[in-house]
Amino acid sequence: MPHEQEQIDKEQQDILRRNVHGRRLGRPLSPARKKALDALMPALEVSSSALEAEAALDPTSLFTDSSAETWLEIGFGSGEHLRHVMALHPDINYIGAEPYINGMSAFLKDLYELEIPTDRIRVHMDDALLLVDSIKDNSLDGLYILNPDPWHKYRHHKRRIVRPETLDKYARVLKSRGKLIMTSDVSYLSEWMCMQAAQHPSFKWQADSKADWQDTPKDWESTRYENKGRDAGRYQNYLMFEKI
Ligand SMILES: C[S@@+](CC[C@H](N)C(=O)[O-])C[C@H]1O[C@@H](n2cnc3c(N)ncnc32)[C@H](O)[C@@H]1O
Numbered sequence: 001m002p003h004e005q006e007q008i009d010k011e012q013q014d015i016l017r018r019n020v021h022g023r024r025l026g027r028p029l030s031p032a033r034k035k036a037l038d039a040l041m042p043a044l045e046v047s048s049s050a051l052e053a054e055a056a057l058d059p060t061s062l063f064t065d066s067s068a069e070t071w072l073e074i075g076f077g078s079g080e081h082l083r084h085v086m087a088l089h090p091d092i093n094y095i096g097a098e099p100y101i102n103g104m105s106a107f108l109k110d111l112y113e114l115e116i117p118t119d120r121i122r123v124h125m126d127d128a129l130l131l132v133d134s135i136k137d138n139s140l141d142g143l144y145i146l147n148p149d150p151w152h153k154y155r156h157h158k159r160r161i162v163r164p165e166t167l168d169k170y171a172r173v174l175k176s177r178g179k180l181i182m183t184s185d186v187s188y189l190s191e192w193m194c195m196q197a198a199q200h201p202s203f204k205w206q207a208d209s210k211a212d213w214q215d216t217p218k219d220w221e222s223t224r225y226e227n228k229g230r231d232a233g234r235y236q237n238y239l240m241f242e243k244i
Contacts, residue, residue, distance in 0.1 A: 033105035036112035046124045051134040059139055062122045063093040069141040074128040077223060079107030081146055084221030093120045097128035135173045142179040143170055147225040150189045162193045171202035171243055180241040185229035190237035197241045206240040213237050
């Protein structure tokens with residue numbers, strides 16, 4: 001691995017240790033959230049042993065139905081979108097990655113209290129890239145990255161979850177014709193993500209017209225972040241890519 005990349009990887013691990021792992025708990029959990037975590041986490045969390053080897057994890061092996069499509073959502077927040085697609089596509093397996101326990105517990109509380117079946121959902125409460133690195137080549141059908149943190153400053157761009165190095169990782173784990181779906185209402189971040197993915201040799205942008213990235217796709221569930229942005233006068237861009 002070139003020295004520069006090693007340095008970036010090390011910095012990223014340090015940042016995550018400080019900023020992701022260090023702030024896993026924002027505010028104290030309510031008893032209901034704690035109960036849901038205790039009840040569901042042991043069965044739903046991707047085990048740490050599954051994450052140990054690089055590119056070895058077959059994601060379908062995490063589910064009872066190993067013949068179904070398997071999609072990953074990175075940074076699901078409180079899980080509104082994940083819950084929506086689970087209801088919309090009950091025959092698809094989903095893995096949700098969210099490092100913050102407040103978001104994870106909100107999602108699990110909904111699953112628990114609404115008695116949503118959990119045979120098609122698995123979760124990872126840590127940096128999504130640790131999970132992505134453990135997944136074997138050409139094994140995911142789709143990947144959602146919705147409203148990722150923008151990391152505004154230029155010197156922080158290397159922390160973005162969508163950048164050339166992470167796109168290499170996403171391209172590795174996606175199947176041929178697998179989908180990469182990204183959104184943002186931060187215009188320069190949308191532009192950045194779109195440019196990085198469009199310039200990547202493994203991805204093809206699926207848009208033919210403005211409407212394809214400006215209009216809300218059919219059956220779309222807006223997340224809390226998306227609604228807040230819209231209320232503040234910002235517009236979401238929907239960036240649909242396919243692995244070629
Ligand atoms: C701006 S929020 C968007 C949440 C959600 N996707 C939505 O649209 O409502 C960004 C999310 O990415 C998560 N995140 C940040 N770094 C991450 C990482 N390395 N791996 C997985 N999730 C991450 C944050 O915890 C946060 O929930």
